[in-house]
Amino acid sequence: MDEAPKILNGGNSLRPQKRIFLGLLAVTCVLFAAILAGLWYVPYVGLTTLHPRLPLILGTLFVILLFLVFVIVTMLALTVVLGRDLFFSKKLRGVVIKLLLPLMSGIGKLCGVDKDEVRRSFIAINNQLVLAQHLKTTPDKLLLLMPHCLQFHDCKFRITGNIVHCQRCGKCPIKGLAELSDKYGVGIAVATGGTLARRIVVERRPKLIIAVACERDLSSGIQDSYPLPVYGILNHRPQGPCYDTLVNLERVEEALNTFLVKGEPT
Ligand code: SF4
Numbered sequence: 001m002d003e004a005p006k007i008l009n010g011g012n013s014l015r016p017q018k019r020i021f022l023g024l025l026a027v028t029c030v031l032f033a034a035i036l037a038g039l040w041y042v043p044y045v046g047l048t049t050l051h052p053r054l055p056l057i058l059g060t061l062f063v064i065l066l067f068l069v070f071v072i073v074t075m076l077a078l079t080v081v082l083g084r085d086l087f088f089s090k091k092l093r094g095v096v097i098k099l100l101l102p103l104m105s106g107i108g109k110l111c112g113v114d115k116d117e118v119r120r121s122f123i124a125i126n127n128q129l130v131l132a133q134h135l136k137t138t139p140d141k142l143l144l145l146m147p148h149c150l151q152f153h154d155c156k157f158r159i160t161g162n163i164v165h166c167q168r169c170g171k172c173p174i175k176g177l178a179e180l181s182d183k184y185g186v187g188i189a190v191a192t193g194g195t196l197a198r199r200i201v202v203e204r205r206p207k208l209i210i211a212v213a214c215e216r217d218l219s220s221g222i223q224d225s226y227p228l229p230v231y232g233i234l235n236h237r238p239q240g241p242c243y244d245t246l247v248n249l250e251r252v253e254e255a256l257n258t259f260l261v262k263g264e265p266t
Contacts, residue, residue, distance in 0.1 A: 017124035
């Protein structure tokens with residue numbers, strides 16, 4: 001068994017993805033505070049005519065709301081910067097997935113940040129928060145979910161859903177992934193798109209997923225699967241998108257060693 005599983009994409013170094021996330025988070029907070037101030041100030045005059053204490057009551061409520069947001073954002077930023085589970089990593093992941101990603105995508109667009117940069121940053125933060133939960137599972141509860149574009153474009157063997165028909169000829173990364181699946185005893189599935197991926201997840205009911213895909217598919221997959229933890233690994237596209245893509249098998253194996261209760265291969 002591996003004694004100390006490597007912490008993937010974690011640690012306390014501020015990778016560019018983390019910096020983008022934290023930058024967008026800061027801009028989101030400033031905008032939120034400005035909107036709250038505006039919401040309080042603009043009807044100020046109207047409120048005093050209703051009751052002289054109303055502006056004070058509303059102002060207090062806004063300050064409490066702002067304080068709560070400040071606490072959540074500080075915990076999130078500290079978890080990201082320190083690379084450690086402070087509190088509520090699971091809940092924080094929900095906040096990031098449900099609330100912050102849509103907000104930050106919009107703000108990123110306004111600030112001229114590339115959409116894929118924001119997605120990469122989201123995936124890195126999601127991974128960090130999944131790692132911070134220190135999840136461990138047995139091989140039967142872990143699923144390797146792969147995109148169809150990893151398969152060699154001219155391969156005649158059908159591997160969608162189940163890869164048993166792969167002949168392991170070595171022309172694409174499916175061979176190496178099949179070997180990892182055998183070595184660790186974990187399930188593996190290849191999906192052609194989000195609909196099939198969702199069906200596979202419903203059928204197999206994993207407790208944790210290690211997914212490989214492009215920025216767009218990984219972000220939407222992580223969102224769709226919530227609260228199921230998904231650890232995302234980006235594919236490489238030397239031939240362009242969706243065509244004979246590649247994946248770093250070492251990273252997949254590191255992820256397996258990190259999340260499996262038994263690091264010892266079967
Ligand atoms: S490794 Fe498997 S999927 Fe890839 S080209 Fe060979 S037979 Fe096809």
